[in-house]
Amino acid sequence: MPGCLWRDLWGRWRRYKYRFVPWIALNLSHNPRTLRYVPEESKDKVISDEDVLGTLLKVFQALFINDFNKQSDILTVLPESIKSKYQDLLSIQHPGLKMLEYGHQQQTIFNPEEILYQTLGFSIARAASSLVSAGKGVFITKGLAPKGAVVSMYPGTVYMKYEPVFFQSIGNPFIFRCLDGVLIDGNDKGISRIVYRSCNGRDQLGPLKMSDSTWLTSEMNNPLAIGQYVNNCSNDRSANVCYQEFDVPEIFPIELKQYLPNITYSYEKQSLLRCVVLVALRDIKQGEELFSNYYTIVS
Template structure:
């Protein structure tokens, strides 16, 4: 029993250590490929914001027209998805730098830190799950939901809402996708917000919602595992 417990702790640590900033800081020189280098804040763009927005609108409109039939929706936009670098969305609750996230962060390997300090909690369990569901119910606008909560279940309606499950790269397994931050325009169609797997912790109708997309760095083969850089260095 003790051996099994130690094995479980070892597996948890191997997954969590890339989110533990002191450990990463002490190992920068040993794992250069686990770093995400960005020259300046907000300059992480591999593709333009216009291209990201255009692809989001096309996929979400396809979902809306096909009445949650994600297979039919993806087939509708498949030719463009194949030729696009755009990949997935990082799901979760969006926290400003001053908002409380201490208890949600304990033992949580799914927290992404944006270049300006905004945090996205992509955990689908525990307190994180309860917080997201609460905010999701809070922000309804008549018949429309302002975010998608199906990524918390096994029946995800948005096939792109899987970015939080991408693994960290290593020397042996280099990154094949990268993170790119994107602020959703305040004029984004209300009827399409129900497919967004992100929601703000504090409601503010005037601020843009921070989203993070994963962009392919090269052609991705079918069935290939996705790897990205968890730790960010901003010069």
């Protein structure tokens, strides 16, 4: 029995150590490829914020149109200019659609992963990692993710550095720390899951959802929202993606906020919603696993 217990604990440690900050800090010097150096916080950008925004809008708009028939509650509270925009976009993309009762249109519905592939040329999914005892990882399952592409998002509750995260952090390997101390809790279980669902319901305005909670389930609306499962690189696996912080601008379309997999913990209005995306450092082919740097080091 003691031997089985020890093997179980050792297996858990081997899976967890790549996300355990003290272990990472002690092992950074063994592999400089796990570090990414930037000159200062303001220059921690592989691609511009405009490119990140453009990608998210492109994907979210495609998801919205794909799910257009189920958006009736939202469309009723949107201005006529926005409704007509989507009707025009839908008619351009599907010119042969038949009008159904109540003005809805008959269309082919694709799953979110297929929409991602049609929109960006690749799709991603979770699967058993190629790292021994690393648990789950994220793979390019179809197509090719070119250098500079936004390949995933880090979902979760956003905490300012003065907000409490002690209980959420216990045994939690999914807390991401931004350069300015802002934390994102990407755990989809336990207290973290409860907190996110609570904040998600708190901020909903009638039929308008201000964030996406489906990343907590197996049926996700936003296929990019699995970035918390991207494993850190190792001595024999160099990083092919890196984290990039992105603040959602005020001009972000309200009807597309339902696909944002982040929400603030505090009810008080923050300046901008913090998101973190993962950006490809090189072309990543079908079947490859995504590996990130441990840290971004400001030099």
